Amino acid sequence: MSKAFSLAGLRLGWVAAPRDVIEAISIHRDYDTISVGRLDDHFAALALENSARVLQRSRQITRTNLEIIDAWIATQPRLNWVKPKSGTTTLVEFDLPMTSRALCVALLKETGVMFTPGDAFGMEGTFRIGFANNTDVLKEGLEKVSAFLARQP
Numbered sequence: 001m002s003k004a005f006s007l008a009g010l011r012l013g014w015v016a017a018p019r020d021v022i023e024a025i026s027i028h029r030d031y032d033t034i035s036v037g038r039l040d041d042h043f044a045a046l047a048l049e050n051s052a053r054v055l056q057r058s059r060q061i062t063r064t065n066l067e068i069i070d071a072w073i074a075t076q077p078r079l080n081w082v083k084p085k086s087g088t089t090t091l092v093e094f095d096l097p098m099t100s101r102a103l104c105v106a107l108l109k110e111t112g113v114m115f116t117p118g119d120a121f122g123m124e125g126t127f128r129i130g131f132a133n134n135t136d137v138l139k140e141g142l143e144k145v146s147a148f149l150a151r152q153p
Helices: 019-032 038-049 051-074 100-111 135-150
Strands: 079-081 089-094 126-130
Touching: 038 051, 051 079, 051 089, 051 135, 100 126, 100 135
Parallel strands: none
Antiparallel strands: 079 089, 089 126
16 A cells, blocks of 8 residues: 555555465554544545555556656766666665765655655665655756755765
8 A cells, every 4th residue: 555555644454365374464463553543544445445546556656766766867967877767766876985874864864755765765875765755846856956966065
């Protein structure tokens, strides 16, 4: 529900498994979950009942935003990437004299733009951009990143 349906705040899930695994999971669940959040369950059901419309909207946003990122990276001499064929996030390589964590912290402090440092994934020299967000917000954020990168030695 979190990526394709853009419902990252919902906390629920389903398991398809052999009966013995389901029984073991059910026993554990009884000890650590009082109840499934009814609102989470309700909104997930609504999304699934309207999956064609919700997924069409998600695809439109992510495809539009991916093209925006593609055009933006083409203007950034210190960035490189392999354009993803699907998904809602991408890793971007950078050529700057700092770690990915230092880059992301400085970027957040100076511009308010938040990327995930590549070292969180064992991929130093990269950062992760999510692109399932509002297109205008993405464009504004990328402009801020461009200005930040232009100021770097």
